[in-house]
Amino acid sequence: MKEILIIIFATIFVENFVLSKFLGVCSFLGVSKDLSNSVGMSGAVIFVMTVASAVTWLVYTYILAPLDMMFLQTITFILVIAALVQLVEIVMKKTLPRLYKALGIYLPLITTTCAVLAVSILNIQRDYTFIKSIVFGFSAGVSYMVAILIFAGVRERLELCDVPECFKGFPISLVAAAFVSLAFMGFSGLFAG
Amino acid sequence: MKGFKIIKNGILNENPIFRMVLGMCPTLAVTTSAENGLGMGLATTFCLVGSNMIISLLRRIIPDKVRIPAYITVIAGFVTIIELILKAFFPALDESLGLFIPLIVVNCIIMARAESFANRNPVWDSILDGIGMGIGFTVSLVLIGSVREILGAGSIFGKSFLTGEMKPILIFLLPPGGFMILGFLMALINKITNRTTPIRHCGSCPMNCVGRSCEKESVA
Numbered sequence: 281m282k283e284i285l286i287i288i289f290a291t292i293f294v295e296n297f298v299l300s301k302f303l304g305v306c307s308f309l310g311v312s313k314d315l316s317n318s319v320g321m322s323g324a325v326i327f328v329m330t331v332a333s334a335v336t337w338l339v340y341t342y343i344l345a346p347l348d349m350m351f352l353q354t355i356t357f358i359l360v361i362a363a364l365v366q367l368v369e370i371v372m373k374k375t376l377p378r379l380y381k382a383l384g385i386y387l388p389l390i391t392t393t394c395a396v397l398a399v400s401i402l403n404i405q406r407d408y409t410f411i412k413s414i415v416f417g418f419s420a421g422v423s424y425m426v427a428i429l430i431f432a433g434v435r436e437r438l439e440l441c442d443v444p445e446c447f448k449g450f451p452i453s454l455v456a457a458a459f460v461s462l463a464f465m466g467f468s469g470l471f472a473g
Numbered sequence: 474m475k476g477f478k479i480i481k482n483g484i485l486n487e488n489p490i491f492r493m494v495l496g497m498c499p500t501l502a503v504t505t506s507a508e509n510g511l512g513m514g515l516a517t518t519f520c521l522v523g524s525n526m527i528i529s530l531l532r533r534i535i536p537d538k539v540r541i542p543a544y545i546t547v548i549a550g551f552v553t554i555i556e557l558i559l560k561a562f563f564p565a566l567d568e569s570l571g572l573f574i575p576l577i578v579v580n581c582i583i584m585a586r587a588e589s590f591a592n593r594n595p596v597w598d599s600i601l602d603g604i605g606m607g608i609g610f611t612v613s614l615v616l617i618g619s620v621r622e623i624l625g626a627g628s629i630f631g632k633s634f635l636t637g638e639m640k641p642i643l644i645f646l647l648p649p650g651g652f653m654i655l656g657f658l659m660a661l662i663n664k665i666t667n668r669t670t671p672i673r674h675c676g677s678c679p680m681n682c683v684g685r686s687c688e689k690e691s692v693a
Contacts, residue, residue: 302498306581354575394498445669451657455652461648461652
């Protein structure tokens, strides 16, 4: 139980996926323009990451490892994730149309969000058990949400600022992200390991 | 002459980092030193040239509807090759790039070139495009890596130039420094070339905007 709590807090605050591990930065900068989009995207990310951690862990442990085909890890995981996202999209469209309306448009974007593939690989690298993998996937999604929601707030303020011409758009957002990331560094050292 | 133009396009006009703003994750994560930047750049270039070549060869065979999974498979194949090569011959580099080697699969640059160049141009042009884009990416990574290394570690390509009481500014090696240096370099390049880099709605990820018209949907 204690270990699981440590995974949750360490992933969300200390090793924040976006702000200290640089995973999912593209979508983080692209989608954080307004708050409602950020909520939709991060909801979809949490969902896909949790399911993907479970599925890729099973695929690795029960298919790749017994057959000694670990070198196919990258290629298998990305295909599993791509297929999974498609499947989730189809199932969600049929059974949960309201949720689909909220999250659906973000689903295709998630296949190429590097954070999802990273979660799957990290689960294996760190020798997590099945339960821990799911918890790690879920909290990685939450860490993405925390980062993107805070940053969406910062971006809304940024819109009103008078920025030098050459800093407009991406550069000033990156500098703002640097300060948000600096704030998160305050959490480092909270847990040893 | 045309080949030269394609290569130049990748390095200057459509520089993947400073112009197209693609592949932000590896750009920020591995540029803690110039050497890591160079290694990552070359690994990505290899995958980019290989996948561009294969996708261009297969462009009439791959059905349009399953093209994205097909591209992913081709790219993942090349990434696995480079992963094994690095593990076997450059274990130190493999150690420092770590997770970001398998993550080349989801690097937007490679997917973007497959989708917007390789699947509609002949093989030779696609290879040149891969080389140009790869050089553009590598040069940018080395530039960012050098600046971060000089400020954050006080060395150039691993050779320290600090003397006596001088201390490096460690923060530039840490995550916030990555964001900041990239932001300032981008602004500097915009100042010199007199342009701006707006943020496109879906980030710069090519997947959703191409073919799926996500841009229209999410605006509505």
